[in-house]
Amino acid sequence: MPKLIYIDEPALLFNFDQPMLDPRDGLSLFGPLDKAKPEGIRWAVIGPKESIGRMKRWVGKVQRPVISGDNLTARPPFPGFEAAFNTLWSPNPVLVREVPEDELREYAYGSDKYQRVYRTVYMYSNGIKSALRTEDVTPDVWCVVIPEYIYRNCRPKSIIPPDLRVYPNAAMSMETARKRYEEPSLPLLPEDSELNKLAEQYLYEVDFHNQLKARLLHSLAPTQVIRETTIAHREFTNAFGRPTRNLDDLESTIAWNISTAIFYKAGGRPWKLGAAREGVCYIGLVFKRDERDRDPKTACCGAQMFLDSGDGVVFKGAVGPWYRGKRGEFHLDRSSAKEVVRMCIDEYSRRNDGMLPRELFIHGQVAFDDEEWAGFQEGMEEDAKVIGVRIRLVSGFKLYRTKTHPVLRGIGCIIDERKGFLWTKGMIPRLRTYPGREVPKPVLVDVCRGEADIHTVMADILALTKLNYNTCIYADGLPVTLRFANAVGEILTAGPARKLDVPPLPFKYYI
Numbered sequence: 049m050p051k052l053i054y055i056d057e058p059a060l061l062f063n064f065d066q067p068m069l070d071p072r073d074g075l076s077l078f079g080p081l082d083k084a085k086p087e088g089i090r091w092a093v094i095g096p097k098e099s100i101g102r103m104k105r106w107v108g109k110v111q112r113p114v115i116s117g118d119n120l121t122a123r124p125p126f127p128g129f130e131a132a133f134n135t136l137w138s139p140n141p142v143l144v145r146e147v148p149e150d151e152l153r154e155y156a157y158g159s160d161k162y163q164r165v166y167r168t169v170y171m172y173s174n175g176i177k178s179a180l181r182t183e184d185v186t187p188d189v190w191c192v193v194i195p196e197y198i199y200r201n202c203r204p205k206s207i208i209p210p211d212l213r214v215y216p217n218a219a220m221s222m223e224t225a226r227k228r229y230e231e232p233s234l235p236l237l238p239e240d241s242e243l244n245k246l247a248e249q250y251l252y253e254v255d256f257h258n259q260l261k262a263r264l265l266h267s268l269a270p271t272q273v274i275r276e277t278t279i280a281h282r283e284f285t286n287a288f289g290r291p292t293r294n295l296d297d298l299e300s301t302i303a304w305n306i307s308t309a310i311f312y313k314a315g316g317r318p319w320k321l322g323a324a325r326e327g328v329c330y331i332g333l334v335f336k337r338d339e340r341d342r343d344p345k346t347a348c349c350g351a352q353m354f355l356d357s358g359d360g361v362v363f364k365g366a367v368g369p370w371y372r373g374k375r376g377e378f379h380l381d382r383s384s385a386k387e388v389v390r391m392c393i394d395e396y397s398r399r400n401d402g403m404l405p406r407e408l409f410i411h412g413q414v415a416f417d418d419e420e421w422a423g424f425q426e427g428m429e430e431d432a433k434v435i436g437v438r439i440r441l442v443s444g445f446k447l448y449r450t451k452t453h454p455v456l457r458g459i460g461c462i463i464d465e466r467k468g469f470l471w472t473k474g475m476i477p478r479l480r481t482y483p484g485r486e487v488p489k490p491v492l493v494d495v496c497r498g499e500a501d502i503h504t505v506m507a508d509i510l511a512l513t514k515l516n517y518n519t520c521i522y523a524d525g526l527p528v529t530l531r532f533a534n535a536v537g538e539i540l541t542a543g544p545a546r547k548l549d550v551p552p553l554p555f556k557y558y559i
Contacts, residue, residue, distance in 0.1 A: 092142060102279055126307070169202075278306075279306075305518075323507075327406035334537045350362060363392060366388075389426075421436060
């Protein structure tokens with residue numbers, strides 16, 4: 049018979065191993081888990097001249113407390129970067145790379161979407177790569193500041209108004225580009241070489257963020273992409289003189305989010321799980337169809353591994369016919385499933401002085417088939433447990449309270465010993481509110497393979513909703529093993545396969 053349970057809110061550990069529920073409380077009171085570098089954050093910035101100036105001014109602003117809005121419980125004030133992270137973030141970057149505004153605009157308004165995004169990304173990626181080759185200093189993190197027209201024009205569904213379009217000198221169809229890239233013509237004439245280069249541009253995803261991340265993977269340059277309207281919203285107004293984005297009540301939230309991401313990407317861990325179970329490894333499977341491949345079943349597999357320490361690593365697995373279009377599911381074959389697990393286990397061992405995990409939890413959005421599961425088991429050591437857990441958002445089942453506030457975060461509805469529903473979103477007593485606009489949806493938690501206590505599995509999932517270092521909020525709706533699955537998959541397939549053949553890399557290069 050179904051029963052309701054409540055899982056206590058997982059605590060996070062900060063400096064001096066002090067536990068707190070809200071990461072903003074922990075950073076304000078105790079500072080980050082990791083001791084920061086004494087020289088502070090060595091950061092670089094790239095963008096148009098005015099965008100760079102806005103970024104420097106914003107960094108200067110967050111040296112002091114930032115308070116915004118009336119609800120200081122739900123949106124705590126930002127105490128200042130040094131006060132929160134026990135290190136310096138100077139408004140003066142160690143490297144500055146200016147992108148010519150006129151050239152950037154010309155590319156960003158191109159009529160051909162493939163050339164438009166590729167060339168706009170090139171302006172930034174080439175500037176970063178050039179600096180890494182020629183400069184003596186290596187920044188901890190790059191702030192990539194983009195004008196609003198790049199955000200507006202360089203996404204998959206962007207449409208350029210006809211009167212603003214810049215038409216290219218040459219263009220080609222996707223089919224022609226694919227054929228020319230796979231079988232490039234001998235550069236007997238200058239135009240052959242140019243057409244070969246042009247063909248490559250059509251094999252990248254038309255998304256500025258994903259393509260930039262993908263093209264910088266080999267350079268090992270952590271980046272934080274920042275819209276200039278986010279850090280200087282009052283400078284961009286409409287015809288009535290009002291900001292085009294009214295962010296007055298979110299300034300402290302923006303300061304928390306960007307600062308935490310910068311600290312993490314510069315090499316520090318802001319916090320870790322307080323109740324993590326030693327010897328446990330969590331893997332989230334990532335799949336993304338390759339839309340450019342002739343076979344509609346072709347997909348790339350990746351794995352996101354997270355340890356109890358909070359460290360995350362992304363692995364690129366095999367590309368193959370993993371897409372089962374009948375139900376929209378992805379499944380690996382036996383050998384590829386074994387390979388994915390072995391890569392994760394080897395990395396776990398390397399990071400833990402040769403120790404192997406006692407338990408491996410594999411999180412996926414669909415149940416695992418027999419061949420796939422056999423491969424996962426073969427990849428593990430004999431005395432270790434491997435557990436498969438299906439996790440997905442559910443919209444058809446909801447709980448309602450008779451009181452004013454919605455259901456509490458942490459409520460679980462146990463259906464049987466292997467299955468239940470968990471509310472990772474809901475009313476949060478610490479915040480005295482529910483930070484959402486619709487009735488909270490639960491996630492289905494299904495221990496579909498292996499043996500594990502459903503209460504323990506739910507508690508782990510609730511804890512993993514608090515490991516998103518790319519922002520600084522109380523918790524996410526999905527565990528970090530699946531929270532970025534789509535985004536990571538997009539980056540792993542954002543360009544030609546041979547261009548994105550990368551070794552296991554820390555999670556910070558993908559978010």
